[in-house]
Amino acid sequence: MQLIQQNPDIHAYLASDEAIDHWHPLVQETADALWSATGDAYSYAKTAFEFVRDTIPHSADSGDMRVSWQASDVIATRNGICYAKSHALVALLRAQGIPAGLCYQRLADDDGSNPAIHGLVALRLPGGESWARVDPRGNMPGVDAQFSLEAEQLAFPVRPELGEIDYPELYAAPHPAALKALQSSADRPELWRNLPTAL
Template sequence: MELIQEHSDVSAYLAANEAVDHGHPLVQETAEALWATTGDAYSYAKVAFEFVRDTVPHSADSGDPRVSWRASDVLATRNGICYAKSHALAALLRAKGIPTALCYQRLAEDDGSGAVVHGLVAVLLPGEDRWARQDPRGNKPGVDARFALDREQLAFPVRPELGEIDYPELYAAPHPAVLKALRESADRPELWRNLPTGL
């Protein structure tokens, strides 16, 4: 799949915004601690991915009712759904000068009741000529997402026969429908009712 940049200027994918608040002290502190264990962009990106994937439980898995959406809040509460975890990973990577985009998939509900939009990121590492999508959702039985540049190993490979879609757009900021659902939901049950079904 060919990914489509929303902005021609790659610097847009380094910018801070309300959700990807990489100027926040907690994001900066976390990025510095992770960088200290690596020292180059590739190994840092992998460690940051694994940190968000493994140490911030997806709230559907943990049962946490809180709704976090700012990267700094995700890191502070160690809680969030796919969108929030993507914001946290994007913030950690942008904090160290790695262009990171937000991207989305439309996935079928397991019970066949409809569809839901899933969030992930794409990174552009130094020396690479293409974006590589990464999914920090968090692994569980049946989900085995891993950091990779040569091939995708996402949480949910799309099933076109079920109407699932890989949206090709690379967003510099969260899609407005995603941000609206996160900001207007008091708890996770309400968020589940507000999740967008398509973009």
């Protein structure tokens, strides 16, 4: 899939903000620990992806009622939905100088009902010419997302016949609709009611 940069300045995809707070000591410590176990950008990116995918459960899978949205809080609480986990992965990648951004899909139930926006990540390794999408949502039966720069292996292949959409835009900061849903929800049931259905 060809991604369209919302901001053509690559430095925007290395910046920090309120949600992607890669300046936070916990994010820095985590990034440094993961880097020391790898030593090169590709290995680090894969390890950071697997760290977020595998050690931070998606709150729908774990049953956690808390709503986290800042990358540092996601790492501290080991909790978050797809948007929050994507914030954590983007922060870890940017902490080691790897440009990363946020992407979104519109997904639905198997009968096309209950559409909702799903968040994932795109990264560009130093020297690379293209962006690669990865999905740190977390695997479960029927979901097998993997780190690949060549052939995407995302959590959810889009089914256009059900009205699902792969949005091509690459965002340097969280989409306002996704961020508003996270910030305005006191718990996960409220978050489910607040999830955007389209961008």
